Amino acid sequence: MTDTLSIIIVEPDRDRALPIVDSLRAAGSFDIHVISDPTWLARQIEERRPDVVLIDLANPSRDILEELAVASGPLERPVAMFVDSSDEGLSAAAIEAGVSAYVVDGMQPSRVKPVLDAAIARFRMFQRMRTELAETKRALEERKVIDRAKGMIMKARGVDEGEAYVILRKAAMNQNKRVADVAAALVLSAGLLG
Structure with a gap:
């Protein structure tokens, strides 16, 4: 505003x-x-x-x-x-x-300003809540994709979950990308091949 x-x-x-x-x-x-x-x-x-x-x-x-x-x-x-x-x-x-x-x-004219202030404060609070909810949903979806990618790496390479994450993280660092982005690409590629 x-x-x-x-x-x-x-x-x-x-x-x-x-x-x-x-x-x-x-x-x-x-x-x-x-x-x-x-x-x-x-x-x-x-x-x-x-x-x-x-x-x-x-x-x-x-x-x-x-x-x-x-x-x-x-x-x-x-x-x-x-x-x-x-x-x-x-x-x-x-x-x-x-x-x-x-x-x-x-x-009533005397109540307009206090109600205006309350409406703005409440709107901002709900706006923050909507933003936090959207970020939480995005993080949860990314977590699911990362878990799927780790499962694929574990199966393909015969490694445990920790090692699969290290492989995923190293690939992300080498490509200068986020782990979630590399995991999404891996899951998408596997979906296209499968």
Whole structure:
């Protein structure tokens, strides 16, 4: 995110939007754009590429949540949704769509900045978790490939697991590659030959 946050406020009612804009301007330096028509929300978010999206709707529809999910907005930026009332299914759908903060009882100007800060913090936490999960999955997949390659070397050369790893590591060093990359190449080659 940049030093000056760009914020889209989705608020169909101009009289409700103005106090929100004023509250944000009083709280800091933000680049604020108000969207009064939530139709084609995904397209509007994609065009503007804001740092944060604040949505204030009396009765949000599942269509708006689908628009958010289609835009991948919640995966790219914090989204805070303020609603006047909610049912259990809608709040769960909002969380599944990736909404960082879901506040019932509307957007009150005095609460906008603290909720904005919380949404950003929660978004960053989930972003770190997604990154760590992806890295863990990648490491696990690499480990599986290395184990398969070691098994192939053990069978072909009649060596134990430790020696197979030494052979694999030496080949990686000689080729100036990662052990996982050499193991993947070996497994792929064996698959083509077998």
